Amino acid sequence: MIGEESMEYDLKAMDLEIKAIEEETKRLKELGRGFEAVERNADAILAFTYLLKRNVSDIIE
């Protein structure tokens, strides 16, 4: 059971976007392997997708 607050947010759509960002970022990181400015910034994005998953995706799983 999920709280009433979730009714006005499309959590499934959000979850899909988060997973897509994660996949794209992993791909970007792979493309920039050895390119510090790309790799490190991709890692930073992945840290935030981890938080988005904890904030959104975990609720609907």
Added chain:
Amino acid sequence: MTRKEESRKYWNPIIETLPPEKLQEIELKRFRELLRWAKDQSPFYKRKLHGIEPEDIRTMEDVAKVPVTEKDELRAAQEGKEPFLYGELLAVPSESLSTFHQTSGTTGKPVYIPDTYESWQWLVEVWCYLLYAAGFRRSDRVFLPFAYNVYIAFWQGHYAAEKIGCEVVPGGALDTKGRIRKMKEVKATALMNTPTYGLHMIEVSREMGIDPKKDLNVKKMICAGEPMPEPTRLRLEEEWGVDVYDHIGGTESGAWAGMCCEKRGMHVMEPHYLFEMVDLETMSKPIPPGMKGVAVITPLCRRCIPLIRFNLKDVMKVMDEPCPCGRASMRVDQIGGRVDDLRKIRGVFFSPSIVEEVIRGQFPEAVEFETILTQEEVMPVLTLRIEFNPSINEGQIKELRFRIRERLKIRSNLTFEIEIVKPGVLPRYTLKSSRFKDLTKR
């Protein structure tokens, strides 16, 4: 007001209003994942969790079968162990670490705690929940009157305030007068400090001819770094004329509970943490709401240095009734001080937090104090050393000495020696205060 507008009182309107059963379901899932990770990646937990199958943990009763982690074990797993500094606790490659903090060392050798960029961001995220619940918003200009050094709380607070969108003014490289001048100059609307330093700033402001209530623009304060009994919080509210919020956290665990606008107990940061209350004697039997117990915590998303069922040694109780703020997470009341500080004196359990409750709650004339436990022949002796406001005269001091002794006796069932010391003699603390000294151990 639409539900979306209403939800702006929450950092995460979904998670913070989930029913307790759903929160627990997420926590148990995360607990299993953490257990698996720790067994696979941390040499310390590989040994400690031998024979425990993460997939078998389905209920809170199953969780209680997992052994509790003590602080001494963390020290032993680090000292002289490889890799350097973090030893057998580390569960990620050293090169992935980005942040260093350490415990204050008040109960022994400090424990070193690292974070990866990911786990650090998670700690900051949890602080966002705390600050948001305490009313911190984008419109705030937050002043931190500290040099944060290697201690975690204010770093987390700094980055979380920044993430929320507040403007953050660090006030580290200034003395107290300089900090007060700076918060006046920039019209800071919010502060983060230890309760002790909050009280000290009042003293210094008055010396400068500044009334924090009238001359400063501060509206709210969140305290960190040391326990804050309710009378101290109320005194800070009264003297500053602001809303004062408390939270609970530590270097090993991160911040795991905080006050909402109702200011009645502290919400556990579920489902980011798994919180348990266990029996003081057995350290395993779960305690029902309303009863005193010892807090045990598991940070569920800090994978670089897993901590499973960490014994916080804090005596607390879980509050039973739902919070009017709408958050469904458990609430705790920090009531009994630390297990480490409990002493049996003349057959009576004594917690030093009692002294703070009495002094801060009933004697606004007191500026600073400390309690000293000594042994004279076979008898333990408790002495309260206390400083009063310089405006208090000899006659008033005589009367105060009598009343303080009497109130302490009523509250603790113990007789105190009262020693009056001159203003400015006792230490002023900016970070963790140390107002209880047990000299019987020497």
